[in-house]
Amino acid sequence: MPLIVFDLDGTLIDSSPGIQSALDEAIQLIAPDLPGCNFRSLIGPPIAKILERAYPLLDESLRCRIAVEYRRIYDGGKCCIATLYDGVRETLIDLASNGYTLAIFTNKPRLATDAVLTKLGLNHLFAKVMTIDSQPGPFPSKVAMLTELLCQTTFKPTDTLVVGDSPDDGHAADHCRAPFIAVTYGFGTAWSDPSTPKSATINHFQQLPATLATL
DSSP, X not given: OOEEEEOSBTTTEEOHHHHHHHHHHHHHHHOTTSOOOOOGGGOSSOHHHHHHHHOTTSOHHHHHHHHHHHHHHHHXXXXXXXXXXTTHHHHHHHHHXXXXXXXXXXXXXXXXXXXXXXXXXXXXXXXXXEETTSSXXXXXXXXXXXXXXXXXXXXXXXXXXXXXXXXXXXXXXXXXXXXXXXXXXXXXXTTTXXXXXXXXXXXXXXXXXXXXXXX
């Protein structure tokens, strides 16, 4: 059975309430005069990139200070303000029981990733969890992260499938020559972006097993 590599935020979990709350608090502490922002559609890249997209004219040093404060607040507990999308738990259990090997690659740091997976009771289902800081220097891209993940397994790209919501997920899969399934319910636009290579799209996570059977 193949390896299935999942993105985390926007694919398995809705982490937007915790991210929004931590960012709002960090901005209030560091730059209270900044206008508010709904960060939901920006979630996916590392926090520095999210802030750059939200406030492109803001001084970089100030964005860095907000990012540091955000990380303290988010990792301090708000990373666990997250919920599973409908059908995720049952579908993951079903896939694992049917012989699929499951893995995660995420721009979340290890501390927050482990905390939310433990809180949601999912950590035991994944053979490999690759986070942005799983190497001494942060991974520069999802391409680099997925490449390293595959290097640490015995699976070939032809025996691997990637599921995610962002174009970065799709391009990582394409670079590694693995099929990509885009979800439509998350934060990202992979499902609608014509430049993102994909083999299929799903509107609900429960559709994944039937979609796998068609690939």
